[in-house]
Amino acid sequence: MKKLFSRKEARQLAAVALVSGIALIYGIWTFAVVPMRRAARDRCAKYTDLAGKNLKAQEAVSAIPDHEAALAAMNADLDRIVRDYAIRPVLGSSYQLGLRQRLDPLAQKAAFTLQSLTVQNPEPLPRRRPEAPLSLCTADIRGLGSYEQIRDFIAYIESDNPYIHVAGLTINTHPSDPKRHRVALRLECVSAPAEPPRL
């Protein structure tokens, strides 16, 4: 038999149902919707982060051919400098002989008498970069020549090699030969080991 409620009981039931409904909605909101929203926010942040990283990575990856081409060009430049201008150790040990091979023809061309040549141990070039593929040799030269011969010798050196600096020069009169002067010349030259490292 269908239970019949009085008007008052029906209203009480409705009030209880309303309160229960509100409590249910609140519970669902607090324990389901809010955590879901939080998780969604976290996922969104992770997605944004990953998408940003991926975009950056894609750009970086697409620049690889450009980097490789630039490095290849610079290595070719370095090879040219090493081949054409750098002082190399002869038979793997002596930078002095390497420089002598370059200077002797120039001295001969200028009729300059090259008496002695000493080369100090190379230092990194540029300074404070020990990993640099090139180094700097300092060479002390002593010789004899007239003013013109000295000037020509220096001119030949400077036009032969843009990577040689005249770092010191002393020209003194020769006591017994007024036409020839004593010369002390200090050169700074780019040098490279027998197997120069790649860039």
Next chain:
Amino acid sequence: MNLRVNLIFEHERRDCRVVTFRFIAGLGGSLAALALATILGGALVSARRQAASVETEQWAWDRVQETYAQSKALSARRRQAETFFADLQVWSEARREWHETLSALAAAVPGTLQLTEIRLTRTTVIPPAPVPKVRRPGEKKPPPPPPPPPPHLATDLQLTGRTSSPTANADVACLRDAFASHPLSNGVSSAVIPPGAFRQDPSPRAAPADRIFEIVCTYEQKTL
């Protein structure tokens, strides 16, 4: 006198209004349930979609990560190589063409003067690194010291000579002044006769008119 007789029970009463309270309650409850279900369903669908997107991006990241590291290493190598070449270029461009100076000097020296020594010195000056500020107890961390200034090349040319010309003063001054005009002036910041450098030749065989002189030229510094 009126008499009102109620022949039905309380629960047998029926509401005669078109929209009853029960109807509104039922409709409201249904709508609330529908809204809740829609929100929850939408959130679930959105969460699944987001999770799939995150998974796709993660997969892409896992795939590209190694190549990205290679690219970064390559980029660092390129930067290092470019810095090296830039430094080498600066060093190469800091060179002075001394044969040109020697040629110009030969033309500029008056015939009455005899140079006995030409001395060119070029030194690389490496300025000291700035000392970091000492931190006292309770003080804030001081800012890092600025990077050390770059090294530079300092160049001097010293000419020593003798003369017995009656116009020695003017001739030596003329040679000094030649460093203020082209072509000897190229890169020269000053040319001076140091105090006491123009004087009587002190050697025992010197005649009373013999003079010795010295001219010091300082060139502009070149930063490396």
